[in-house]
Amino acid sequence: SQTNIFPDKSTNTYSYKASIIKGSEDNLQNIEGSYLGPVLRVKKGDKVRVRYENQIPAESIVHWHGLHVSHENDGHPAHVIGEGDTYYYEFEVMNRAGTYWFHPHPHRHTGEQVYQGLAGLFIVSDKEEEKLNLPQGEYDIPVVIQDRTFDDNKQLQYLGDGQMDRMQGFLGEQILINGKIDNTLELGANGKYRLRLLNGSNSRAYKLAWDHGEAITVLGVDGGLLKAPKRMPYLMLGPAQRVDIWLDLSQQVENSRIKLVHLPISLDMMGGGMMNGGMMGNSNSNHLPYDTQFDIMEINVGASAENDAQLPGELSSLNTLAATDAINKNNPRTFTFAMGGMMEWTINGHTYNGTEVAEEETVKLDTTEIWRINNGSQFSSDPDDDSGMMGGGMHGNGGMMGGQGGMGNMMQMPHPVHIHQLQFNILNRNADKVDDKLWEATKDGFINEGRQDSVYLLPGMQMDLIMRFEDFKGLFLYHCHNLEHEDMGMMRNFKIV
Ligand code: C2O
Ligand code: CU
Ligand code: CU
Helix, strand or coil: CEEEEECCEEEECCCCCCCCCCCCHHHEECCCCCCCCCEEEEECCCEEEEEEECCCCCCECEEEECCCCCHHHCCCHHHCECCCCEEEEEEECCCCCEEEEEEECCCCCHHHHHHCCCCEEEEEECHHHHCCCCCCHHHEEEEEEEEECECCCCCECCCCCCHHHHHHCCCCCEEEECCECCCEEEEECCCEEEEEEEECCCCCCEEEEECCCCCEEEEEECCEEEEEEEEECCEEECCCCEEEEEEECCCCCCCCEEEEEECCCCCCCCCCHHHHHHHCCCCCCCCCCCCCCEEEEEEEEECCCCCCCCCCCCCCCCCCCCHHHCCCCCCCEEEEEEECCCCCEEECCECCCCCCCCHHHEECCCEEEEEEEEECCCCCCCCCCCCCHHHHHHCCCHHHHCCCCHHHHHCCCCEEEEECCCCEEEEEEECCCCCHHHHHHHHHHCCCCCCECEEEECCCCEEEEEEEECCCCEEEEEEECCHHHHHCCCEEEEEEC
């Protein structure tokens, strides 16, 4: 569709346009002036039927990110439909109250289609949450954070030509909030707000903080409310992650302004030097650099808009899976996210291959397991290790690649790891092999509590996740949610039998 992102020129985008056939107005909220998909609001236990009609000139399918649904309802790439075709979803909402979302999932084109505008929110409420006096209606605000680049014609520009851009993932030149270049929210003094943040960016992570120095108060994560609010000096938000935060403007005077900013971190690992210029073609070097501060969103505090919402001391009686529940507690299933031999992003050395499932990817219904995910290179930084093309050919060549560790280390990147169909608990986050400076700058921004479906795995990081496979057998995905990595094949199936 044609969208007015800019006042003077229309921009071509894709959009999810929704209408309600049965249900009520309350189930569908369009974000005014936004090309992004609508906000669908449902209650736990609701039966949802969606008729999805594909009107873009490419194959696509809708994935309900974070929802506990059957294979047929999960938007597996195997179910893509062509232009003009229709797909029916029918499921019961089994998830806890929380901020979920939906986006396309065709293999190789997810990044591009999300980038063009296909993404929307799926907000679930439940009885437990209703008992709390949390902000509602106009005080409950979606905040979808994305980075985008526009060309001189004000058209969305996706990747540059270089292989480099693809390897790194798309990084944009400016921040859009809810699909708008005007990143200001007009809120009322004295109001108490619930901001539902979604990092809907293709590959960029954010280190978020309030510029007036106050802590960020977190209410919930991917899979719903935490047990209790958590105050954090800053927050790391990787692609696909959601976090609900509490914002109390009762200390703010009218006409004041506060900002949510990105704080500098050194994540532009593959951005510089030799790699950038020579070997793999130029990358789009105008993107917002990770290592500078920039504004995410500005809040203009307007006339008083007092509401009686309260920040509860306790939010939910969430049950947490324990290591002792796992059938493999002494022997976690291990998945390593790393660069493979031919400049590919791989999981345990494999890339996506249709509905292929390896033995190590088959799990049993009604069991609880620990998955250990590693961000580690296939290439050792040990100069005696000759494995792989880059490892053998290039490492140890300190001068050329600019580091002793050679290509293996150079090509480490964060991987935002996501598992479909379930919400896990984090048992452990091991940062022993994470660069000290990077860890020091990020460690207070991670949330290990609550149910989550996506985590931001820094280079060298290892995490133990605990999850239960229930209700549905079938084929589901786990993958890197850096959408360019995903499209390059850093995605695999797991099968529940
Ligand atoms: Cu949000 Cu498989 O994706
Ligand atoms: Cu998903
Ligand atoms: Cu990745």
